[in-house]
Amino acid sequence: MANAVAARHRQHGVAAIEFALLAILMTTLLLGLMVWWQYFQANQILTRAAGDGARAAHTLVITGTAPCVVTNAAANKASIETRVENIIKSQLTYSGLAAEKFSISNKLWKCSNTGTESFSFDVSYQLPSFIGSNSFLKEPTSLNIKDHIVVHFPSTT
Numbered sequence: 001m002a003n004a005v006a007a008r009h010r011q012h013g014v015a016a017i018e019f020a021l022l023a024i025l026m027t028t029l030l031l032g033l034m035v036w037w038q039y040f041q042a043n044q045i046l047t048r049a050a051g052d053g054a055r056a057a058h059t060l061v062i063t064g065t066a067p068c069v070v071t072n073a074a075a076n077k078a079s080i081e082t083r084v085e086n087i088i089k090s091q092l093t094y095s096g097l098a099a100e101k102f103s104i105s106n107k108l109w110k111c112s113n114t115g116t117e118s119f120s121f122d123v124s125y126q127l128p129s130f131i132g133s134n135s136f137l138k139e140p141t142s143l144n145i146k147d148h149i150v151v152h153f154p155s156t157t
Contacts, residue, residue: 035130035139042097042127046143049091050123053084054151057119061153067119068111068155080119081107088123101126106146112155120150 060080061067067077081104089099106122125143 031131038130039127039140039143042125043143045092045095045097046102046123046125047145049088049095050145050149052091053088053123054149056087057084057151058153061119061151067109068117073111077109081121084121092125097125098128101128115155116152117155118150118152120147122146123149 057080060083065076065080067073067080069076085104088102088104092099092102103124104121105124106120108120110118110120123145127139127141127143129141130139
């Protein structure tokens, strides 16, 4: 009987120590899961918004805003680029992301007058920090969609 009491007394704080060790591990896993969930959700939103912008550019070109015709070409390109930016910003805002952290770069128009022309652009977004920059967990800070957004349209000449 005394032996059983002594064994129980030696095990008295073991459960608390085991819980503390497991709680640290589970909290770390939960934070990591939440950080990557935020990243994948923002990536999905940004991809969808960029696709909506590309569809808007295609619609503008098809309906008569000719970016490769010498007359008004620069103004038409600027109009299309502005519309694409506004569509993407509105989609980001609608989805709950801060539109001011988004940028479009590498806008490239290919006007060859050979039948198929194109407009391509890259989209970047700065993610807000979820757990802070001084954390031991490294989290993604930016999203970049490069070389995936290309709008093809027929030559208008």
